[in-house]
Amino acid sequence: MKKLLSMLCALLTAIGLPGCDYVNVKELQPGVSTAVEVRQRFGPPQHEWRNEEGSVTWEYSRQPEGAECYMITIGRDQVLQSIEQVINEQTFARVERGMTPEQVRRMLGRPASSQYFQLKQETVWEWLMERGSTLNDPTYFTVSFNPEGRVVGTGRYTKLRP
Known part of the structure; x- marks a missing residue:
């Protein structure tokens, strides 16, 4: 069942629906999850921001219909560093x-x-x-x-x- 829910969320995310963001954020773990896992759950980022220390922050804006924008930072080691919902x-x-x-x-x-x-x-x-x-x-x-x-x-x- 969990695998089916994950696949459904990935499909909805791929077509631009943020309905599964809550599930995706809860299941990704900073320091553990990889860049590949983030892309599987959120799809390709709308923008990539390069950071001075070599990490990259991926932008996932849900505007104009959603009230969220996730900035997800991936370290040089391709491991998730942080997930921040910046519309606050x-x-x-x-x-x-x-x-x-x-x-x-x-x-x-x-x-x-x-x-x-x-x-x-x-x-x-x-x-x-x-x-x-x-x-x-x-x-x-x-x-x-x-x-x-x-x-x-x-x-x-x-x-x-x-």
């Missing part, structure tokens, strides 16, 4: 004025959307942070960039459903 208050608090889009993307992963506002001369990226439910509307975290490509502010809003 601690990561949002690290976004500072003056950061570049690449620095923000490295911290939060691919945004759910990007819009340019002509009158303000700003580009705003947004990440779904709470999906919402029948009682709550979805909530988004935003980062605004000036024409030079530097962070000028952050915010959040709730998208009211019709």
Whole structure:
């Protein structure tokens, strides 16, 4: 049964559905699981970030429909070092004025959307942070960039459903 569930999760992940992320994260063990096991469970990463000490961080963003982005770090020895879900208050608090889009993307992963506002001369990226439910509307975290490509502010809003 466990093998069947793992195969189903791998299939759903391969077609872009994050439904089995919870199971995948619970079954992978830092210091034990290998890069091959991570790819079997999560599929190919959407982006690879090279780290100074030789490790690599794989980005698995579930945006725009999911409120998760997993940054999974693999050591030079091809063993899992860490799994971090970065769509959270601690990561949002690290976004500072003056950061570049690449620095923000490295911290939060691919945004759910990007819009340019002509009158303000700003580009705003947004990440779904709470999906919402029948009682709550979805909530988004935003980062605004000036024409030079530097962070000028952050915010959040709730998208009211019709």
